[in-house]
Amino acid sequence: MTELDTHARDAAVRALADARRILALTGAGISAESGIxxxxxxxxxxxxxxxxxxxxxxxxxxxxxxxxxxxxxxxxxxxxxxGVNAGHEALAALEHHRPVRIATQNVDGLHAAAGSSDIAELHGNIxxxxxxxxxxxxxxxxxxxxxxxxxxxxxxxxxxxxxxxVWFGEMLPADALARAEQGLNEADCVLVVGTSNRVYPAAALVETAIAGPATVIEVNPEATPVSTAVDVALRASASHALPALVAALDAAPARR
Incomplete structure (x- = not known):
């Protein structure tokens, strides 16, 4: 297993610890680790x-x-x-530290199954x-x-x-998109996890995050079109990087 870059890991932990609200934008990569x-x-x-x-x-x-x-x-x-994997579980556990809203392109329902409570499902739920x-x-x-x-x-x-x-020819659910946009406006830190950042309109949320004041952390084993523009890039799978970040938060003194 590839070790996380220490500098990037520490920067990500600081950003999460300092945040009042967190938005996680997730794509197929986080569930691919479950074999889906x-x-x-x-x-x-x-x-x-x-x-x-x-x-x-x-x-x-x-x-x-x-x-x-x-x-x-x-x-x-x-x-x-x-089933759920360690990446899904870590995002649910992150709620013990800060309010977390998840805006996901995935339809598999695994964020809810892992215990996350605030989820905007941009493409629906199977x-x-x-x-x-x-x-x-x-x-x-x-x-x-x-x-x-x-x-x-x-x-x-x-x-x-x-x-x-959401099938071909249909619009994204307006309520889910509005909740994702609200989460983006309120977040101090944005996690971009397992998405290629090529599928719109979800990719536009990432672009808006990068252009805004929030710290943007990308978690992806492969580089994407936005990798050079984010604040922190963790070149690792979600099931490796996210539990490591949550463990570091668990071990750190509480910061409010």
Whole structure:
């Protein structure tokens, strides 16, 4: 395991300790450590012959809900088997030191499963189902899916339900985006974890953070387009770097 750069680690710990509020912007990299494939990586094996338009659009759901639900149930099982990792757990533990809001591009629900309490899900949540008629939602437990179960229907009106995920051609949920932007405006320190910083509008949040007064810490084993512009860059995985930062905060005298 690569050791963290001491100077960068200490600078990150100081910034977190001095912060009143923290925003964590997370992407696929933090969950990849649980063995969870990205959207594109999930189009392999039995699903390799299908395009995104076959699996992740309102039109596809209206045309072939069985296929769409088959794919999402398969993905649910992969997520449940992978589970939370030390990176997710460290962000939850960081709440013992400061208020932390997470704005995530991930749909896997693992931040909540790890215990984080303030999460803006920019692309939705694979465990949440939304009625296609009345918009009633219900959240399922994180567990392997029963792929032979009948297609879900709304408990309120009986209409088919769909995964509450942002599909191609749909807008990001306005409330989640507003909470992410509010978190950015209030944060003294911004953690950018496991994201390529290439997918908009989430990448715009990173750019805004860099242009603002908050200290921006990037956690990523690979360099990204913003790596030279952030205040601190930790070249390590989330499951290595984040627990180390939290452990250092745990050991330090309280600073308020």
């Amino acid at each position: 494939p990205t959207f594109r990586e999930a189009q392999t094996g039995l699903w390799a012959r299908f395009s995104p338009e076959d699996l992740a659009t309102p039109e596809a759901f209206a045309r072939e809900p069985e296929r769409v639900w088959g794919w999402y149930r398969w993905r649910r099982t992969l997520i449940a088997r992978g 465990w949440r189902e939304r009625c296609s008629a009345c918009a009633t939602t219900a959240t399922m437990a994180v567990a392997p899916a029963d792929e032979d179960a009948p297609l879900p229907v709304c408990s309120r009106c009986g209409a088919p339900t769909r995964p509450d995920i």
